[in-house]
Each structure stands twice: as structure tokens, then as C-alpha cells.
Amino acid sequence: MLDVKDLEVSYGAIRALHGISFTVEEGEIVTLIGGNGAGKSTTLRTISGLLRPTRGRLLFRGQDLAGMPPHRIVAVGISQVPEGRRVFPLMTVLENLELGAYQRRDRTGINADLEGVFTKFPRLAERKNQLAGTLSGGEQQMLAMGRALMARPQLMLMDEPSMGLAPMLVKAIFETIVEINRQGTTILLVEQNARMALSIANRGYVLETGEVALAGPAKELASNPEVRRAYLGE
Amino acid sequence: MIFELIVQQLVNGLTLGSTYALIALGYTMVYGIITLINFAHGEIYMVGAFVGLYLVTAMQWNLLAAMAGAMAFCMVMGIVIERVAYRPLRRSTRLSALISAIGVSIFLYSLMLLIRGAQPTRFPKIFPDRMLSLGVAEISLLQLFILAVSALLMIGLHYLVQKTRVGKAMRATSQDYDTAALMGIDVNQIISYTFAIGSSLAAAGGVLVGMYFNAVFPLMGYQAGLKAFAAAVLGGIGSIPGAMLGGVLLGVLEMLGVAIGLSSYRNAIAFTILILVLLIRPTGLMGRQIQRKV
Numbered sequence: 001m002l003d004v005k006d007l008e009v010s011y012g013a014i015r016a017l018h019g020i021s022f023t024v025e026e027g028e029i030v031t032l033i034g035g036n037g038a039g040k041s042t043t044l045r046t047i048s049g050l051l052r053p054t055r056g057r058l059l060f061r062g063q064d065l066a067g068m069p070p071h072r073i074v075a076v077g078i079s080q081v082p083e084g085r086r087v088f089p090l091m092t093v094l095e096n097l098e099l100g101a102y103q104r105r106d107r108t109g110i111n112a113d114l115e116g117v118f119t120k121f122p123r124l125a126e127r128k129n130q131l132a133g134t135l136s137g138g139e140q141q142m143l144a145m146g147r148a149l150m151a152r153p154q155l156m157l158m159d160e161p162s163m164g165l166a167p168m169l170v171k172a173i174f175e176t177i178v179e180i181n182r183q184g185t186t187i188l189l190v191e192q193n194a195r196m197a198l199s200i201a202n203r204g205y206v207l208e209t210g211e212v213a214l215a216g217p218a219k220e221l222a223s224n225p226e227v228r229r230a231y232l233g234e
Numbered sequence: 235m236i237f238e239l240i241v242q243q244l245v246n247g248l249t250l251g252s253t254y255a256l257i258a259l260g261y262t263m264v265y266g267i268i269t270l271i272n273f274a275h276g277e278i279y280m281v282g283a284f285v286g287l288y289l290v291t292a293m294q295w296n297l298l299a300a301m302a303g304a305m306a307f308c309m310v311m312g313i314v315i316e317r318v319a320y321r322p323l324r325r326s327t328r329l330s331a332l333i334s335a336i337g338v339s340i341f342l343y344s345l346m347l348l349i350r351g352a353q354p355t356r357f358p359k360i361f362p363d364r365m366l367s368l369g370v371a372e373i374s375l376l377q378l379f380i381l382a383v384s385a386l387l388m389i390g391l392h393y394l395v396q397k398t399r400v401g402k403a404m405r406a407t408s409q410d411y412d413t414a415a416l417m418g419i420d421v422n423q424i425i426s427y428t429f430a431i432g433s434s435l436a437a438a439g440g441v442l443v444g445m446y447f448n449a450v451f452p453l454m455g456y457q458a459g460l461k462a463f464a465a466a467v468l469g470g471i472g473s474i475p476g477a478m479l480g481g482v483l484l485g486v487l488e489m490l491g492v493a494i495g496l497s498s499y500r501n502a503i504a505f506t507i508l509i510l511v512l513l514i515r516p517t518g519l520m521g522r523q524i525q526r527k528v
Contacts, residue, residue: 082412099406103418
């Protein structure tokens with residue numbers, strides 16, 4: 001579904017990604033794990049079109065996304081749950097969700113998906129007329145996920161959904177990710193919480209300073225001694 | 235007697251202030267979305283006044299049609315200015331764009347000086363001089379027209395920004411540029427719309443003020459622009475209701491200053507307020523707190 005080849009991205013003179021390659025197959029949960037500055041967020045921001053690659057290809061169902069503006073990338077079926085949630089703080093929960101469906105014109109489909117999001121996250125339904133900036137961190141994470149779902153994506157990019165959340169909430173968020181995946185959305189998940197990420201993913205890639213250091217099925221990575229030492233704190 | 239004078243100046247101040255508000259909206263909307271003080275905005279207002287004047291005199295259009303024509307003309311002009319002078323500098327420092335804006339401002343008034351000369355042109359009288367009595371004060375038909383048009387435009391803007399798809403996209407873009415793009419919003423298109431709307435409001439303001447002071451001239455945008463900027467800062471730069479409130483408040487304060495005998499200092503009033511706001515409350519009356527993203 002997504003085929004990333006030799007992707008190279010620079011911030012000015014500093015190269016953040018040194019030619020990484022990975023794939024995501026239809027229906028999978030794939031996770032990119034690694035420490036701070038490994039290039040995980042940069043990878044997602046490049047797929048979304050916020051950053052332009054200096055080299056390499058980003059094939060989504062055979063179409064090269066490199067150099068496409070972000071709004072076109074949403075149109076081909078990729079949406080993102082950004083790092084730090086990034087809800088629109090001065091807009092209501094409902095307005096945030098409607099913005100997720102900005103590209104869509106099918107009113108009935110949008111309303112049905114809105115109902116779907118409210119069923120998945122009843123808290124958002126209770127607070128739909130509240131300003132998003134007044135929500136708790138967990139609720140904002142739900143809103144960011146609901147908002148990304150409103151685009152009815154084929155591939156959903158998730159950047160650090162567990163960041164800053166209590167362990168109980170992290171568990172709930174990851175259960176929801178599995179549920180979203182089961183309902184047919186492919187997921188590319190970036191996480192510092194490698195243990196949680198590997199527990200729900202099919203496959204994983206370990207990034208180190210802008211390169212793929214290790215790759216394999218999530219179960220194998222989780223039992224790899226090096227991964228256990230470096231990322232699982234053992 | 236004093237009371238009547240004050241009420242009368244309140245009426246005058248509301249009229250003047252509503253035109254400041256129309257211009258201030260353009261500053262605040264553009265700032266809200268790309269954090270640029272569009273120093274050419276006053277000149278867009280000036281060009282709007284000239285286009286309105288031209289349509290009324292040379293083309294014999296009726297006033298409302300001429301105003302709509304001036305708004306349409308400046309809409310296009312606003313979009314072109316953004317494309318040519320600001321968009322290429324989007325990724326460079328803010329100072330570059332600011333200097334570019336000042337350049338556009340100088341270019342536009344110099345161009346008009348070349349075409350029309352510095353002498354003010356009178357606006358043909360459209361409204362009879364009749365005054366309507368409000369009991370203690372009076373209001374002219376022209377003042378009533380200015381208030382009505384300004385109010386209608388601001389209500390229209392409020393509806394657009396709060397309720398329509400484009401308005402929501404504008405608010406989203408001003409709150410978080412990158413995330414707005416991730417929603418599928420074409421942010422460049424939204425920036426163009428913002429310039430179009432702000433510029434058309436300035437054009438309407440230009441026609442109204444041209445009639446009110448019965449003078450249209452190439453340098454009229456300089457002072458009006460600075461005052462409207464002061465109004466936008468007073469209300470809280472980036473805030474649309476703030477610009478409306480700041481404009482009206484500034485007009486009223488200015489005319490009350492005149493009422494208590496400060497008429498030779500009336501321009502100083504606006505800038506004293508600007509300085510005080512920047513010293514005491516830089517976010518203005520309705521500005522949001524400056525958020526630092528981590």
C-alpha cells in the first residue's frame with residue numbers, strides 16, 4: 001500500500017533522514033520505533049506533505065506522493081493524528097471533527113461517520129459544543145483520532161498517541177487503535193512507547209539517527225535482545 | 235449643553251469608528267493567518283476609494299453598485315499583492331515580508347500620485363444634507379448610511395467566519411497552520427480568500443470615508459491605515475471581534491477628545507492609545523494569550 005524508498009529529508013543543512021526504506025501493506029499496523037531525533041516524526045510529516053523529501057520515493061498504491069501538497073495527500077486517502085494532538089483549541093469539538101472531513105462533500109456519509117466517532121468516543125459526544133482547548137489530554141487525543149477518522153482514510157498515520165497520557169488512558173487509546181484497524185484502516189504508528197506499539201503491531205522498524213537499524217515482525221523485535229535493552233528498558 | 239455635545243460626538247465617533255473597524259478587520263485577519271502586518275492595507279483602502287469615485291463619476295453607477303465594484307476590484311488586488319509580494323517570502327524572515335509590504339504601500343500611493351496628482355478630489359454629493367433628530371443629538375443621512383453599511387458588512391463577515399466552510403477553514407488556519415493543511419485545507423487558497431475579504435472591506439471603508447470627509451487623495455491611506463492598525467492592536471491583533479470593538483472604540487474616543495477641546499490633538503489620541511496598549515496589554519482587549527508551542 002505504502003512503499004517508501006530511500007527517503008531523504010533535510011532541515012536546511014541538517015539531514016534528518018538518510019535514505020530510509022519501509023513498506024506498509026493493506027490492513028496492517030506497522031510501527032516505527034526509536035529514540036528522540038531518530039526521524040520518526042520527520043517520516044510522518046514527509047508522508048503527509050508537510051516536508052518535502054530531497055531524495056527518494058513515496059509510493060502510495062503506485063502513486064508517488066513526493067512533492068504533493070498536504071491537502072492533495074488527504075484526498076488520496078491518508079490522514080494524520082499529529083504529535084501533541086494539535087486540536088484547534090478555539091473551535092468546538094464538533095467543528096474540529098467537521099474539519100477532519102473538510103475534503104468531503106457527502107453530507108450523509110459525513111453525518112454517519114460523525115455518529116461513528118461519537119459511538120467510539122462517547123466523551124466527545126457529551127462535549128461536542130465545548131471548545132477543544134478546554135478538553136483534558138486524553139480527550140484531546142480522542143478528538144485528534146476522531147478528526148483523522150472523519151477523512152475516512154485508507155491509511156492513518158499516528159504520531160506518538162501515548163505522549164503525556166496516564167497508563168490507563170494509554171491502554172484505552174491503543175485498544176481503540178486496534179479497533180480502528182479491525183474496521184479496515186491501515187495504520188502506521190510512530191511511538192516512543194515501544195512496548196505498547198510492538199504489542200499491537202504486525203511489523204516494526206527501528207529507526208536510529210535517520211536510518212532503519214532493524215526491521216521485522218513485531219513479535220520478533222519485541223524479543224530481540226538489542227531492542228529489549230535499548231527500547232524496552234531491560 | 236455639554237451632555238448634548240457629548241452625545242453628538244458619540245454619534246460622530248460611532249460613524250468614524252465603524253469605518254476604522256472596517257479597515258482594522260483586514261489587518262487583523264491577515265495577521266491572524268500569516269502573522270504579517272500588511273502595511274499596504276491602507277493603500278488598498280485608498281485605491282478602493284478611487285475606484286468607487288471613478289465608478290460614480292465617470293461611469294455614472296449608483297452608489298451601491300460602485301461600492302460593490304470597488305470591493306470587487308480590491309479583492310482581486312489583494313489576492314495579486316499577496317501572490318506577488320508576500321507568498322514568495324513566506325519561508326523567509328518576517329522582516330522581509332514586512333519590508334515588502336512597505337514597498338507595496340509606497341508603490342501604490344506613488345502610482346496614484348502619478349495618475350491623479352496630490353490634490354484631493356471631491357466626492358459628488360449623493361445624500362441630501364438633511365439631519366435626522368435623535369432627541370439630544372442629530373445624525374445625517376450619510377452617517378446613517380455609513381453605520382448601516384458597516385454594520386451589514388460586519389454581520390456578513392461574522393456569519394462567513396463562524397458558519398461557512400471557508401470561514402471554518404480560515405479560523406483553523408489561523409489557529410494552527412500545519413494542522414489545517416493536514417485536514418485537507420488548501421492553506422494557500424485560504425490565505426488568498428483572507429486577503430480578498432480584508433481588501434474588499436477596506437475598499438468599502440475607502441468609499442464611505444471618501445464620502446464622509448468629501449475628499450479622495452493618494453495619501454489618504456497612510457493615516458487611516460495607521461489608525462486602523464492602532465484599532466486592531468487595541469482590540470487584540472488577530473481577533474475579528476476585537477478589530478470591530480477596537481475600531482468603534484477608537485472612533486468614539488477620538489471624537490470625545492474633540493468634544494473636550496483636544497481637536498488639534500485628535501490624531502495623537504489614536505497613537506497614544508496604541509502606545510498605551512502595547513505597554514500595558516500587548517494582547518489588546520480581546521486578543522488571545524500568546525501561546526508558545528513546545
